[in-house]
Amino acid sequence: MTDYKIHLLICGGTGCKSSESDEIKKSLKYWIDEANLKEEAQVVLTGCFGFCEKGPIVKVLPDNTFYVEVKPSDAEEIVKEHLLKGRPVQRLLYKDPHTNQQISDSKGMDFYKKQMRIALRNCGFINPESIHEYISRDGYMALGKCLTELTPEETIKEVKDSGLRGRGGGGFPTGLKWEITRNSEADQKYVVCNADEGDPGAFMDRSILEGDPHSVIEAMAICGYCIGADKGLVYIRAEYPLAIERLTTALRHAREYGLLGNDILGTGFNFEIDIRLGAGAFVCGEETALIHSMEGLRGEPTFKPPFPSVAGYLGKPTNVNNVETFANIPVIINKGAAWFSEIGTEKSKGTKVFALAGKINNVGLIEVPMGTTLREVIYDIGGGIKDGKEFKSVQTGGPSGGCLTKDFLDTPIDYDNLLAAGSMMGSGGMIVMDEDDCMVSIAKFYLEFTLEESCGKCSPCRIGNKRLHEILEKITKGYGEEKDIERLKLLSNVIKDTSLCGLGQSSPNPVLSTIANFEDEYLAHVQEQRCPSGQCKALLKYEIIEDLCTGCTLCFRNCPVGAITGERRQPHYIDQSLCIKCGACYEKCKFNAIKLS
């Protein structure tokens, strides 16, 4: 076994790669060879350290020295000074911006780790199918603590004090919701876990259920204890077979251990959980629709009040929280409200899980404290934009949210800030877009989603969104007029103002936010019939560059609509009125003689 004494880890994440990681590696290797340290030191490329703004990063093990903004030319000094003489290179160390102190041991600079895992604390650590591993990480201790040491009121107070707000999007204070449900008099109450995660591009809840199902079970039992319910239901998407399987296994184990069922931990508390399958309707994320779906009905929302906490499932008081909200509960009980409320911003406590995706290097599931800026998420954790392209927009809140520009990158993420910026927290989808994305098309994409998912019960959502979509379609096809933009705004505002449920009330947000932030793109579409990012096919123009065309007739033969004319060995010509922009000519031309504008 070769036993290197020293490891040099170089950030080889896609973000850093563009800043010469390979060169640094080569250079370090060269100087290690020169110094005859080949048997002692090893150079390894790693994934992203999540500190891209200071990249490239070189970390030296075992002493945890953390060098930032390293250039290939720094390799010699690192090898000669640090490796040979044991003297870290001071000028490459990270400087604390406040104290101006250099920090050499990265163990003391955890702050660069922008992520903080609370809801995801066990995901990727434990075997989700082993209740033992969950118990080993203090699993079910919170339930035990509540049942033996805390009254329901005290438990609710703890949750209220923690400042936890609903992670499904609305951000309603969880403790308050529990209290209201507790105060509703009834012979039977229910705890419902909303696992009908439907945002396109969001998979936070699924990951939690797949990675740590017991934390949700434990939290539901705690909730049942608090509100006075002995029955829980998990409403989960049928499209999540693995999550269903893991949850089913976890429920079985919990029952076998007596952590569900009658007389839990000998305290006389009974609690049982059943699974209800969703069947592919986004609107069922809305709690009244979800409840109707669990009752075997069409998932149409009903007007609130009455809220489910007063009259919910089968008309009984029902507390509905989403998966991520529940996953926070055991930690809050175990570590205390004070600990939890230290994290985050004034009005948004704790962390938020995001599914970071789109045109970003490190697509992944992340969890950050509230108050982290969008820039930190996109550039440090996400490793920046893919293929070195320009950042254009970040979309949060799914089909209910908005598209934010680079002007908002330094906005600290919390419920209120995102709302003020014209988007919303939503359940945690975060999609990054680059210069190639057409914002009118993006708005249209979200509306297509809403259109398909609208339940059709109320007129503004059923017909209004259809009309919005038709106007956007018209714009992307090149038939838009300037007054259409005003019409979009007017109609959007009425849909928001008059729709029955949250789906309709938020469905125009992608339209409004793209108009607000990217009006010039809309104007280019309607005034010049031009799509600045070249995404709107109908607005593209294929043209033959006369000088490059050899008259080989290949394009002529491949055009499906006969839009191309020309003599053999003479430059050809595309009749724009006939062209259907299929791109066949562009693909076939061997001489790059066809340009796209």
Next chain:
Amino acid sequence: MTKIKTLADLRKIRDEVQSKIRLRENSDHPEQVVQVKVGMATCGIASGAKETMKYFMDELEQQAIDAVVTQTGCMGYCYAEPTVEITLPGKEPVIFGFVDKEKAEEIIDVYIKRGELIDGVIPLTFRTIDD
């Protein structure tokens, strides 16, 4: 399985499991095992984590390396799936990304057998509730 009837029972089980794990992590005993955790959430499986896990199990057994291969949930590095965490005896866990069969072979040959790090290590980028 016996029912956990009291909080004390629960604590006992927790302590037992924890000490078992600690034993595995901290002992200098030469016979202790290598731990391999494969991220087996939907994203991992979609990227081939099942095949990766099977490869580790078969290969480690065939090479008579004392190892425990288990599954775990999403580690969060969707861009680098399948992800595998290897804990060598007495060492910090190390996560590798993009672990297909070839990479797994390299991990076994170079890291598990020789203790040499290889390219593709994913640094931990988050704090946990224990920090």
Next chain:
Amino acid sequence: MPKIKLAENTIQIIKDICSEFNHSEGELINVLHKVQHTLGYLPAEVQEVIARELKTSVAKVYGVVTFYSFFTMVPKGEFPISICMGTACYVRGAEQVLSEFKRQLKVEVGESTGDGKFSLNCLRCVGACGLAPVVMVGEKVFGRVSPTQVKQIIAEYREGCATEPAKSA
């Protein structure tokens, strides 16, 4: 709509499933899931049996079946192809992949090919956003699919090497 008579044993299967859920009207969605899982789809005749067993109106059952996108009244193809249309996949070109599938298979979304081999559907986020754009054929996931790969994916299933299909990702 032409009426097909269901085989006795099919009716029995449906009845058994309804019994399993205590003939409770509130379990309608669970019943539909299980019946669709068993029979592959939910034709009118099946819905009529379910309505009778759960003592509810067939209009209501139909109303529920047509509300939820998971339920289908037409049988799926031998190889159901699903294109993820989640936002992550969309911004990475899922739409182009979808139109290529439509072009190659000559079907629209929700339809099956004439030979019953393929059916084409869209779904919302498989959750493999790291692999966007994602296409599923049956349970098999294909990641980072480009329109040029579409032909090859179809060909591998069509030629009957379905047991060892194209490499994913």
Next chain:
Amino acid sequence: MDTVQLTIDNKPVVVKKGITVLEAATSAGVHIPTLCHMKLDDLNIENKPGGCRICVVEVEGRRNLAPACCTEVAEGMVVNSHSIRVINARQTVLELILSDHPADCLICAKSGNCELQDMAHQLGIREIHYKGEQSTYREDTSPAIIRDVDKCIMCRRCEMMCNEVQTVGVLSAINRGFNAVVSPAFEMNLDHSVCTYCGQCVAVCPTGALTEVDQTAHVVRALSDPDKTVIVQTAPAVRAALGEEFGLEPGTLVTGKMVSALRRLGFDYVFDTDFGADLTIMEEGTEMLNRLSRFLEGDESVKLPILTSCCPAWVKFFEHQFPQLKDIPSTARSPQQMFGSIAKTYFAEKMGVERDNLIVVSIMPCVAKKYECGRDEFKVDGNPDVDYAITTRELANLIKLANISFDRLPNEDFDMPLGESTGAAVIFGTTGGVIEAAVRTAYELYTKKPLPKLDFHELRGMDGIRQATIDFAGFPLKIGIAHGLGNARRLLEKIESGESEFHAIEIMSCPGGCIGGGGQPYHHGNAEILKKRQMALYQEDSNKKIRKSHENPFIIQLYEEFLEKPMSEKAHHLLHTKYFDRT
């Protein structure tokens, strides 16, 4: 009583706690427009899905506009029902609805009676700023009801009526989003369903999406055919409602004007379905007494209670839903069919008219009657006993078509012999009326004594299910009454479970009975109209000289000349029917 104080349009209002903003506004004289909402007080019928969003108002402190129909009042609430924000939203929502609605108002069956049209007028819509795809569906024509679903605005009233009130369950919302619409299962036609044609969906539809099959053209053609003798019969409930179509107060009795209008339209004889009703009492009452006396004698093969069978929707309902009970309803045909049968035999013979040349038209408050007269059992060699059944509304259209100034018509009397009727027959048009009429006759036939009083107030009213015990000279006759098929279902279930025991039960499909039938002038959600129609019928009853069916001289004559006696073989053949298991 707990009250709350709120402000509506700057006006302080004190109202009962728990009511809606809409109700509070109405009580304060503020008329907030509504479209999907409909409430029939006293009948426990309410539709408030909160779906159309026309009734939105601004409530201070709320982020979004609130639908007045489902927002409960709260102390200190400040409501503005006509701010610019509200008006803009309301108009935009209505424009959206109109953008998905065929603009064929000029030729729509509902024109002039359409709530959507009224709303567009009321909100001053002069331009529809939104254009785009419109939903299109296949038209569904059944024997009685036309579904033109393109005109559906998803108010869900019909669905609520069909499921919650009538428990028939033919209609449901299907699909979702823009494609959502109300439809029978598998978008099949109504005639493939268990639809009873009660027509309550038609009665509440705010637009032209649900209308009756219009047969006025057939009637006009028959009237102009010199070879045909065309006679008409009018159901009791028509005379209490027809006036509404000509601007008269609800509850105005227009029997005499109706008769003269029909005569001016060219009917050769103007008769009364009430004659058929008196005949029904003779047959049904006799059948009831027969069963009762056999039961009292201990005959175990006798099934009780006896159920009325005048209502065709009810008949179709139990044929589909309770086939196991098809032996209990009376076998007596409905008054419409008894009339038709007698007209095409006794009367035709008397007048020397060939059956084929005698056309019987009936004016009905009902759309199911269109279906009933087409049933095969009521045809002789393919020729129906009743040729055309048209609704009260269709009659009004005919009168308008014939340039008749209805309000200036003199009062005229029915022709004889089939125009003579009693007070008992008149009250057939309201819930409780058939059984009261039956009691008046059965009592006297059973006890052989004259009734001490004719008005049975214990059988009257608007409660969905009522029961009463009538002292039949020492024998307590237990009577049940249900109107609305949902109430009928509940009553039948009680009987099946043995929870209730009755000797006789009256069932009418429509809430309120025939006065609230699917063919009546639209009530537009005003239950007061139904009550006024009911009052009118009781008024007509008490004005009649003869108030017991068995005292109708022409009925007596009919038995003497033709039928011999109730339940005779001939009566059986002409006046009774059988039922089918339709499951």
